[in-house]
Amino acid sequence: MSANFGFHTTAEEAAAVLASQIKGRNVLITGVSPNSLGFEVARVVAKEGAGLVIIAGRSKEKLEQTERDIKAETPSANIRILILDLDSLAAVRAAANEVLAYPEPLHVLFNNAGIMAIDYRKTVDGHEAQWGVNYLAHFLFTARIFPKLRASASGLPPRIVNVSSNGHALGPVRFDDIGFSEGEKYDRWEAYGQSKSANILFSRELARRGVLSFSVHPGGIMTGISASAPTEDMVKFGIYNEKGEPINNEHHTWKTLGEGASTHVVAAFDPTIISQNGSYLVDSKVQDDQAAPHAKDMGDAKKLWELSEQLVGEKFDVV
Template sequence: MTINWSWSSTGVEVADEYGENISGRTFLITGPSDGGIGAETALCLASGQPSTIVLAGRDRAKIQPVIDRISLISPRTNAIFVALDLSDQASVRDAATEISKQVDHIDVLINNAAIMACPYSTTKDNLEVQFATNFLGPFLFTGLLFPKLRAAAAGARIVNVSSSAHRFEGIRFDDIDFKSGKLYDTWKAYGQSKTALILMAIYIAEKVPNNEISAFSVHPGSIASNLQRHVDSESISDARIKSQNIVDYEATKRKSLEQGSATTLIAALDPSLEKYSGSYLSDGQLKRQADHAYGAENAEKLWHLGEHLLGQTFEL
């Protein structure tokens, strides 16, 4: 990396630095509701005059203000809303079909949407909700859109927004739903889902030449946003206790939304990162993730688990 990005770096600074890698390109962001880091990421990208920004999320009313602001920042940018509920596999498939009709290629896919530390429940597809929403939905979405990523002229990128909380739990390959909720721990379930996103990026990096598609995972930082709707003081205390026993846990003070979008944009835009495909970034820098979120063997096992749960394989 040519620039010493840090905790305090902002998305605007990153977009200014790498504007030539934004102009005229097509970006897809999941979970860009107003007031979140996905929205801030989109607005920073708009400053670089991209051709298209696809904004995929559940509630158009929460995303329309972002579309309106993109139109003010960059009137020539085509800002497209696509309905997407990552907890619902049918919705994911419908969204991928709609996007494939709307664009002929995707230069950068940012898997940003997530839920955090929510109570145990299952989805329509009878899967634990955090694993289904935070990993399996993006996994399916990415797999279905791979042809559009491959169609990018100058090498595409995939950025998975993970978390330092991945350090709370690896993949429970034989028990991803915590004994049907009997052993459920909200933070461990969140951690498992975020570990999965890291391993997903590693698998893609192992299988696809980095000059064709490169993949990264990032910890955006601790950010106050609508992601924390299920997090109360007791839950925060629990997370702090867990983090105290973890080596290399990224425990830092809260970032602003502007700072929180920076690492995602670095992973999406910095040309010097291409050779580091599969890497994990935090505070704008390459960082070693937890051992349970590392290695080709773990990544392949996770990929095949995802395919098994979906009943579908993906040719990369």
């Protein structure tokens, strides 16, 4: 199916093609707020008859607005709100316990939430924030709720989609200095790259353990995450013009929200890519050749898992 998908495929178009795979499936999406990739994924899977759509985020108000917007289009949508604060591992554990208590199975998890190129700060637990929010909290949440995913495997195998970025090329996982020397050596873009490299390696290690998982690069989309990146950097990268306005050029082409969310949908539901488990998707198809070498190292994928268990203080039987 994905052979017919490409840069301009929208989430709505992909979901229509994959409707038989979506119908009746229960999904959980982190990082859902109005005008976000998470919102667009939730909207289109609800439209195509997903059984339960769990929308997770920090803001109850934004989640409620998202629910209203989805139900305005699809009144029959079965939406459930989950408060999930990725800045606190205790809050992540609490949210995971809530999910484990749900009576329904869970079929698809989208680890979609993220922050980008922010000023240096630490999470509640003392981790560099991009690492903590983009990767480590998602690792803990995924591992904690995995029994719920494993229990759903009697039908179609459950899937975990980790949202990365082509920005992963900006930095590998710095195993010798994850925290940038307590901020003294902090580089916002290297830190972003590290967290996004970890997202890709996370999917590869899950696949090695026999879990169906893919990582994705949605493309460049004007969402709230872009606001934290310094304008002068975006100008330097040729992504904004001198007025701070988004531009298209030979180095960068912006996508619509629908075009960006399409790759999420393909990664989660396309049955033809199962044999390429663990791969990296770009433009709604598997394009593992676009992953940087440091994001393909299976030794590092295993090493990352072990480090992550140490950092959260738990070991997990995810197989």
